[in-house]
């Protein structure tokens with residue numbers, strides 16, 4: 001079953017890891033896909049990967065270099081998007097970074113950068129996209145938070161605050177616009193094997209896996225399948241929720 005035929009989707013941070021996999025799964029399910037990223041080479045590679053799996057040659061696949069932390073850049077990119085597409089069905093706010101440090105050693109830059117990319121980006125994209133979705137009386141907004149936003153984690157006060165903030169933002173926005181036919185939800189991934197976690201040694205990954213009830217790290221595809229559910233009509237009565245996709249990590 002191709003769940004997204006005729007749908008138009010924007011995935012921020014779609015040039016690698018979880019975002020790229022979400023873009024691929026959306027394209028496999030018939031959607032036109034645009035990705036936002038910050039690296040031209042990675043964006044070109046991502047487009048080739050997405051083109052390989054799209055269902056029909058007529059499906060559009062494109063990318064823009066956009067810093068999601070910058071309100072003006074996002075506004076201009078969305079203006080271009082809406083001059084090309086008259087509407088957007090699905091927005092996935094996936095772009096994210098870490099700048100880990102213990103609070104006592106954390107710099108103001110480490111705090112500001114993480115909050116800007118992970119949280120302010122939702123203000124930047126959703127403010128514009130939600131106006132258009134309200135007009136269309138339809139839409140799906142999916143924000144990629146983290147289990148760390150639910151549980152906290154040492155060395156990540158900036159990241160945890162941004163990811164909790166995404167949950168609060170999403171619930172508040174769901175209160176505002178669900179009556180207009182728009183669903184706003186979060187996914188809280190657990191420990192997922194992506195470039196973001198690639199710096200950890202195999203030994204550390206093994207130790208982490210041992211603490212997860214399913215005894216394995218998650219894959220980007222695990223997250224993309226949850227995003228597909230939240231992007232499709234199968235979740236039309238689901239809004240303001242946080243779907244943990246973490247192999248049971250939040251049980252620990």
Ligand code: NAD
Nearest residue numbers: 013015016017018067068095096146189191192194195196
């Ligand atoms: P990744 O580093 O592979 O991907 C991050 C993406 O965000 C990249 O495409 C990057 O270009 C983009 N990006 C970074 N800064 C940006 C900016 N200023 N503007 C536009 N794009 C920007 O990491 P990932 O693991 O795929 O992470 C994707 C999301 O999932 C992030 O929000 C992350 O916090 C979240 N997450 C990841 C894990 C994990 O274990 N990997 C766990 C929980 C949540």
